[in-house]
Amino acid sequence: MSLGKYFKKINIKSSGFTLLELLITISIFVVISAVVLPRHARFNNTIILTNLAYEMGLSIREAQTYGSSVKFFDRTSSYDQGYGIHFEDYSSSVDNSKRFILFADTNGNEKYDGDDDGANCLDIDGSECSSVYTIGKNNFISRFCATRLDGNPDDCYQFSSPRGGNIQYLDIMFFRPQQRACIRTEENLAQTSAVACSTNVDYSSAKICVRSPEDDERCVDVSYSGQIEIK
Numbered sequence: 001m002s003l004g005k006y007f008k009k010i011n012i013k014s015s016g017f018t019l020l021e022l023l024i025t026i027s028i029f030v031v032i033s034a035v036v037l038p039r040h041a042r043f044n045n046t047i048i049l050t051n052l053a054y055e056m057g058l059s060i061r062e063a064q065t066y067g068s069s070v071k072f073f074d075r076t077s078s079y080d081q082g083y084g085i086h087f088e089d090y091s092s093s094v095d096n097s098k099r100f101i102l103f104a105d106t107n108g109n110e111k112y113d114g115d116d117d118g119a120n121c122l123d124i125d126g127s128e129c130s131s132v133y134t135i136g137k138n139n140f141i142s143r144f145c146a147t148r149l150d151g152n153p154d155d156c157y158q159f160s161s162p163r164g165g166n167i168q169y170l171d172i173m174f175f176r177p178q179q180r181a182c183i184r185t186e187e188n189l190a191q192t193s194a195v196a197c198s199t200n201v202d203y204s205s206a207k208i209c210v211r212s213p214e215d216d217e218r219c220v221d222v223s224y225s226g227q228i229e230i231k
Contacts, residue, residue, distance in 0.1 A: 053218035067174030084173030
């Protein structure tokens, strides 16, 4: 009988949490979760945005590799064309803030001459489109700019509010055997003749910025020398 009382006493002392202790524990967990989880999501979105900027930089590097070496383009069955990346302003039919294009400058006019349907290249004669890259996760291109050598303000277009700018497109191209970038907008293309990139330089660099829904931003800088940086 006394042994049973002993075990009963031990069980009473080893009982679980009281209701008050349980409520306090749950409250602490809720507070920690409310602080940590949004920051964790923000951190993940920042990583995704940074990866997007690096992927864009790698796509420009791909164009540089193709353009400065030898890359077969099946629509023309040729090897000697330059390659570039094309960015374009707002369109009512296509969300250009969510895409950019790898193209082959088959006609040598130093600018992109489609065609694409917004998501894919059209397999038609004369189309310079090689690949269409799309941007997901609610990230988008916030702006693209070309830095002028004459000291005037940069030529830019921005998708973020207020939308607009003084250029409609930006082409970053590379031609054999040079590694340097040929940076084109309608502003400098109208002032120079075709194939003028080899002798006439109007822009020292180009910048393309991507933004997340939380307004974090990463930019890809491409210098005339061909250097590509993520900032």
